Amino acid sequence: MEQTYSIKEVAEYFNLSISTIRYYDKRGLLPFVSKNDAxxxxxTSSDMALIKTICCLKDTSMPIRDIKLYIDYCMEGTKSIDKRKDLLLKHKRQVILEQQTLxxxxxxxNMKIDRYSSGNAENIIDTQIKYMQREKKNLHLADPFHIN
Amino acid sequence: MEQTYSIKEVAEYFNLSISTIRYYDKRGLLPFVSKNDAxxxxxTSSDMALIKTICCLKDTSMPIRDIKLYIDYCMEGTKSIDKRKDLLLKHKRQVILEQQTLxxxxxxxNMKIDRYSSGNAENIIDTQIKYMQREKKNLHLADPFHIN
DNA sequence: ATAAACCCTAAACTATGGTTTATGGCAAAT
DNA sequence: ATTTGCCATAAACCATAGTTTAGGGTTTAT
Structure with a gap:
């Protein structure tokens, strides 16, 4: 009636390694996962939904200890809704910063690629090198280029 | 005439630590930086331009060994233009993938934040918890919630 | 009933990207 | 001339996020 999944199936579904899932469990990210008599x-499918959330947070570079905090909140029921929201809002700001950096x-x-693709790339680069060489020479510093 | 910068000034300018700059040098990222008699x-200002590029690649998660490869190409002069372009094009694809993931x-x-912000957040969460509890119960698995 | 495939834990190991510490030389202001 | 601040290296150390190994049960197909 209710579907269940083995660790191997979960690993394949989320494209994680089996040892990563065990590692996450050891780090306290999977307190909701039960074990059979063996x-x-x-x-369960609910477990899968929570693991999807873990992957979402992981893939946006949330540290494991913060993911654990979020999951721990989830296990507290409705009383932690405000804390979960605060945590996600704070994380959202980090993700947006990372987007801007990227x-x-x-x-x-792209500017560099365009320069390398332009017809006079050689001239541009050569001019840069000569500028750097002159600058170093004026300061009596070594020429760093491995040319000739 | 030509301006120069100390390691401390470079660190402050790029918001790196002094030891990070020394570490980058040790890893071969700064073959162009000269030393005085002491x-x-x-x-130099040309060095600063190259360090800016290093930071750009680092901030888009390029591994240090690949940054070194790029810098080594730069020290070869114009003959490595195609290799530099290939390297940056490959990296660009990675950055775009990372943007999409993000x-x-x-x-x-955002969907989760909206759910937590909605007027009936409590009902939604409560229903999810009850679903998970029923699922676990039907499978004779432990209830993972720390409620009551 | 046995081999192959799968699961478990604990602990050691790895990779990456740094930071810290110990020791000592150089430079600028008092 | 000496204190304070800055610079150097080498080597040890650290955090994070896993992976691998060793040793041992379980399950499934033949």
Missing amino acids: GYRIF ENNLKEI | GYRIF ENNLKEI
Whole structure:
């Protein structure tokens, strides 16, 4: 009637390794997962939903101790709703900052790619190198280039 | 005439620690930085431009060994332009993937925040908990909630 | 009934990206 | 000339997030 999943199935579903799931359990991220009489972990579909949330937080770089905090709140029932919301709002701000970092740096990377793709890439690069060499020479510093 | 910077000034400018800069040097990321007679690192404005690039790659999660590869290409002059471009194009694809991951997971996080913010958050959460408890009970598994 | 596939824990090990400590030289202001 | 601040290296140490290994049960298909 109710579907269950083995650790291997969960690992494949979420593209995690079996040892990562055991590691998460050891770190307290899976207090909701039960075991059968043989000591095997039995995952329910509700467990899968919570693990999906764990992956979501992990994939946005939330540290494991904070994910554990969130999961612990979840196990407290409705009384922790405000705390869960605060935690996620704080995390959301981090994710947005990370998005902005990524976007700004991607612009830089694109500019470099464009420069390398342009017809006079060689001239641009050569001019940069000569500028650096002159600067170093004026300061009586070594020439760092491995050219010739 | 030509401006130079001490390690402390570079650290403050890029918001890195002094030991991180020394660590980067040890890992081969700063082959272009010269030293004065006393053995002190002397940073030129060209050096600053290259360090900015290092930070850009680092802040988009490029591993140090790949940053070193890129810098090594830069020290080879114009003959490595194609290799640099390939490396950056490959990295760009990674950054875009990371952006998509972030965006999708941020949507999930926002959905949760909305749920926690809604007027009937308590009912929603309570229903989820009851579903999970019934599921576990039907499978003769322990109730994981720390309620009452 | 036995081999193959699967599960368990505990503990050691790894990779990555640093930071800290110990020891000592150099530079600038008093 | 000496204290204070800055610089250097080498080596040890740390945190995070896992992975691997050793030793041992369980389950399933033949």
